Amino acid sequence: MTGDFDLLPADTPVQLIDPAGRPTGQKGYPLPGEAALLRAYGALIAARRLNDQAYALVRQGRLAVYPSSHGQEACQVAAAHVLEDDDWLFPTYRDTAAIVARGVDPVETLVLLKGDWHSGYDPVAAKVAPQATPLATQLPHAVGVAHAARLRGEQTVVMALCGDGGTSEGDFHEALNFAAVFRAPVVFFVQNNEYAISVPLARQTAAPSIAHKGIGYGVPGERVDGNDVAAVLAVLGAAVARARAGEGPQLVEAHTYRMQAHTNADDATRYRQDEEVAAWAGREPILRMEAYLRDNALLTDEQARVYAEAAEALAAHTRDGLNTDVAPRPDDLFDHVYACRTPQLEEQSALLADELAREEAQCTRS
Amino acid sequence: MHEKLTMAQALNRALRDSLAEDPSVLVFGEDVGPLGGVFRITDGLTAEFGEERCFDTPLAESGIVGMAVGLAMNGMRPVVEMQFDAFAYPAFEQVVSHVAKLRNRTRGKVSVPIVIRVPYAGGIGGVEHHCDSSESYYAHTPGLHVLAPANAADAYGLLREAIASDDPVVFLEPKKLYWAKEEVDLTQPVPGIGRAAVVRQGSDATLIAYGPSVPVALEAAEVAAQEGRSLQVVDVRSIVPFDDATVCEAVRSTGRAVVVAEAAGFASVSSEIVARVTERCFHSLAAPVRRVAGFDIPYPPPKLEHLHLPSVDRVLDAIDDLQWEHA
Numbered sequence: 001m002t003g004d005f006d007l008l009p010a011d012t013p014v015q016l017i018d019p020a021g022r023p024t025g026q027k028g029y030p031l032p033g034e035a036a037l038l039r040a041y042g043a044l045i046a047a048r049r050l051n052d053q054a055y056a057l058v059r060q061g062r063l064a065v066y067p068s069s070h071g072q073e074a075c076q077v078a079a080a081h082v083l084e085d086d087d088w089l090f091p092t093y094r095d096t097a098a099i100v101a102r103g104v105d106p107v108e109t110l111v112l113l114k115g116d117w118h119s120g121y122d123p124v125a126a127k128v129a130p131q132a133t134p135l136a137t138q139l140p141h142a143v144g145v146a147h148a149a150r151l152r153g154e155q156t157v158v159m160a161l162c163g164d165g166g167t168s169e170g171d172f173h174e175a176l177n178f179a180a181v182f183r184a185p186v187v188f189f190v191q192n193n194e195y196a197i198s199v200p201l202a203r204q205t206a207a208p209s210i211a212h213k214g215i216g217y218g219v220p221g222e223r224v225d226g227n228d229v230a231a232v233l234a235v236l237g238a239a240v241a242r243a244r245a246g247e248g249p250q251l252v253e254a255h256t257y258r259m260q261a262h263t264n265a266d267d268a269t270r271y272r273q274d275e276e277v278a279a280w281a282g283r284e285p286i287l288r289m290e291a292y293l294r295d296n297a298l299l300t301d302e303q304a305r306v307y308a309e310a311a312e313a314l315a316a317h318t319r320d321g322l323n324t325d326v327a328p329r330p331d332d333l334f335d336h337v338y339a340c341r342t343p344q345l346e347e348q349s350a351l352l353a354d355e356l357a358r359e360e361a362q363c364t365r366s
Numbered sequence: 367m368h369e370k371l372t373m374a375q376a377l378n379r380a381l382r383d384s385l386a387e388d389p390s391v392l393v394f395g396e397d398v399g400p401l402g403g404v405f406r407i408t409d410g411l412t413a414e415f416g417e418e419r420c421f422d423t424p425l426a427e428s429g430i431v432g433m434a435v436g437l438a439m440n441g442m443r444p445v446v447e448m449q450f451d452a453f454a455y456p457a458f459e460q461v462v463s464h465v466a467k468l469r470n471r472t473r474g475k476v477s478v479p480i481v482i483r484v485p486y487a488g489g490i491g492g493v494e495h496h497c498d499s500s501e502s503y504y505a506h507t508p509g510l511h512v513l514a515p516a517n518a519a520d521a522y523g524l525l526r527e528a529i530a531s532d533d534p535v536v537f538l539e540p541k542k543l544y545w546a547k548e549e550v551d552l553t554q555p556v557p558g559i560g561r562a563a564v565v566r567q568g569s570d571a572t573l574i575a576y577g578p579s580v581p582v583a584l585e586a587a588e589v590a591a592q593e594g595r596s597l598q599v600v601d602v603r604s605i606v607p608f609d610d611a612t613v614c615e616a617v618r619s620t621g622r623a624v625v626v627a628e629a630a631g632f633a634s635v636s637s638e639i640v641a642r643v644t645e646r647c648f649h650s651l652a653a654p655v656r657r658v659a660g661f662d663i664p665y666p667p668p669k670l671e672h673l674h675l676p677s678v679d680r681v682l683d684a685i686d687d688l689q690w691e692h693a
Contacts, residue, residue: 088440118471129439130471134463140429141464144436144444151392151418151442170456174429181424336470337508339477339532342560342607 007220009211013255014235015225019283021291029234034298040077040229041293042307044286047073047097049311050106053318054096054113058264062322063113069097071227071259074285075191077101078232079159082240090129090142090160094191098161099128106314107321116326136166139175139188146184146243157185157243159236165196167213168204176217176251185243187236188219188251191226193258198271214251226254227285230292257283330356368551374544376518377407377483379552380525381445385415391529392437393420395430395447395483404449405485405544431457431482435464438478445529451486452495458503465534466509480534481525486514487578487628489542489675491668496541498665499629501577504536505605505638511559512605514538516580518548520603523556531559538605540578562609564616568598571622571685574613574639576602579626579676586626586681597685605635610642617643618650622688624658626676631659653689 015024016031023031032040047069054066069076072094080101083089091098093112100106104121111120112131119130129138129145142160149156166172167190179186190210194201207213211221224235232254239250257280261268268277293299334341334349341349371379384391393408399422402409411420423430427448434444448454454461461482468478488497504512511533515521521539528535557563565580566587575583580601587597600616602609617623623643627636640655658676666674 117473118467119473122475123439123472124475130468130476132463132471134459137432137459137464140432140460141436141439143429144433144438144442145440146436147433148437148440148442170426171428171432171460174424174426175432177424177426178429178433332473336472336474338469338511338607339474343610344607 007215007218009209009221009223009253013223013225014231015228016231016234017228017288017292019227019288021288021295023292029231029238032230032233032237036081036233037230037289037293038298038303040081040233041289041299042310043077043081043101044073044229044289045307046311046314047077047101048286049315050097050100050318053315054110055264057319057322063110064115065263065265066113067094067096067263068258068260069094071280071285072191072193072256073097074229074232074289075189075226075254075256078229078236079161079189082233082236083157083159086127086154086156087240088127088129088142088145088156088158090138090158091131092135092138092161092163092166093131093133094163095131095161099131100314102126102128104128105321106318110318110322114322116328117332136162136169136171136175138162139171140178142186143175143179143182143184146179146186147182150183150185155244157187157240159240160186160188162188162190163196164190164192164194164201164204164210165199166190167210173217176214176219176249179249180217180219183246183248185246186249187239187243188249189236190251190253191256192253193256195258195262195272197262197266200271209253211251211253219249219251221251221253223253223255226256227283227288229285229289367553368549370547371518371550371552372545372547373515373518373521373539374405374407376522376550376552377525377539378409378411380522380529381408381411382414384445384526384529385411385419388443388530390441391419391443391445393445393447394423396423396425396449398422398447403447405541407483407539408447427454427457428460431460431465431480434480435460435468435478438480439468439476443479443529445481445483447483449485450496451484451498451500454482454484454500461504461510461536462507466507469533470509477532478534479532481528481537482535483537483539485541485544486538487540487542488665488671489578489628491671492541494665494667497671499627499660501538501605502629502634505635509534510606511535512538513559513603514540514577514605515603516540516543516575516577516601519550519552519554520556520601522550522552524559524603527559535559538577542578543581557603560604560607560609562603562612563601564598564612565601566597566599568596568620570596570620571624571688572598572600572616572620573624573626573681574600574602574643575626576605578628582676582678582681583626586678586685589678590682590685595685602639608642610646613639614643614646617647617655621650621652623651624656624681624684624688626658626681628660628675630662631657632662634659652692656684656687658684
């Protein structure tokens, strides 16, 4: 039995690099190596560029909406980078940057928001669950995927993401409890960005922190500065290693901030102050990392240019993909409801086909 | 091989045979482990297959179904037990938003071959939350198959097929039929998912029923026969997919029909059956299709439930009402 003190998070979030880019020298978690930091930096740049591109595509009417990841890139990049190929990622609708950092094509990822279908990538091939809008319902799924792997003796770890608002949902609690009881190798990673659309954290919980919630389930909790990609890599990396070693689930809370509104359809000035946003701008994840890398001569101008160009290429690829219209396939409406169509779906599909044929005939005549 | 079995034993046999045949089959839920389930449907399975294959979970239905989704995404065939009909409601979001939709969401790349077993319906003197007929909630959700066996042979055959199916199945087990002993031969195949069955031939009118209402319909047909009226009985068996062909052929052959179901009649599976039969068989009908359903009330307390449930007399009254003067 683990002692209570081992389950509680530290009083302050783990921070390895401060907002000015200086190492904090914090004990307990070693600073990730140079290669991991550079890889993360490149992914941060790409994630920010992708977010901006997606916002532009919304304005152009190519995407219905985009839940911003601006400000939360360190969390999303690190969540993907600590995983091995056979591990699984369970993202929320806000975690497009994590999915792309995992290696999934952003054009396939954005199919949901483009409106061509509910999901665009192959979840089994990518080992990334499909995004969906219900909150925290993906967390019990993550436990199931992890438990299946464990029953087969595989070394798979599952990274399950949710936000601060999601921690109020029943499925968050049931998932933590199930994971703990079955010792499932799941890392529950909460991006606490202070707001669930407009509702502040104080209205979600009276707990000292979200990470404190782990103790109720016998799950160790940890807090991390979510805008310090080095710290998030270190803390999540340790949690993944612990889960892989068979020591069970962990709950990690990242303190971060959504710099933009919930989506393009939201007006954040109705519920938060400019001063608050400005204060968080000073704790920005990308500038901090860049300062650290440059101070330590790990990032040359040449290398920075390479990352910027790669981010630009990703944005161009995304733009081209989203600007390409895919003709909708009416039969898709009926083909995937069941493994085989029911007689009723056959009838309805024929009805629609007839309707479309008559429409086309009318167009041809006129 | 003929033997005497209860439906409970037939279900237990189906789980055992599926567990033995396919290592990816897992059985779990509340009290299904060493206890064998409150209805003993999982009796002996943990002892025989180990607690990795048949196990108890925390008492949280959304967690149970949600975990089943993940297990299914990762190669398993989970069979979960919801302890009672009304205890399944905490899992409703998982069932309608994910179990039913994942295949469609991913255009077939993810399938979730889950069986959700629900001991359902009343007639057992149970308390308020142990007697619901919840089939309409599930039947209204595209992406789910909904089965309701009415005898031991179907219970075995349909559960085996449900577990082997790549589609999620809500498997409704009529509690009041768990303990009736029947002569069965489990080696004989039964009609599959999506197939209704004519379980009694008759020429004057057709009774359409499923689950706990099938024995009521059969008894009504027996009584009617003594009174000189020949009633055909169709056991729906598979609520989704619904077997329009068999049901409509039966109704056309008699020209009169009564649907019998325990659930409240308003916006129900019984109303759907009436609508389908009327749309498809209108010109063969000698009278409006009638329903004998539960009243539109919350499930009554044990001492009043007999007033609520479709009775043989109420079925016969409905039959009497089918405009025989025009015959």
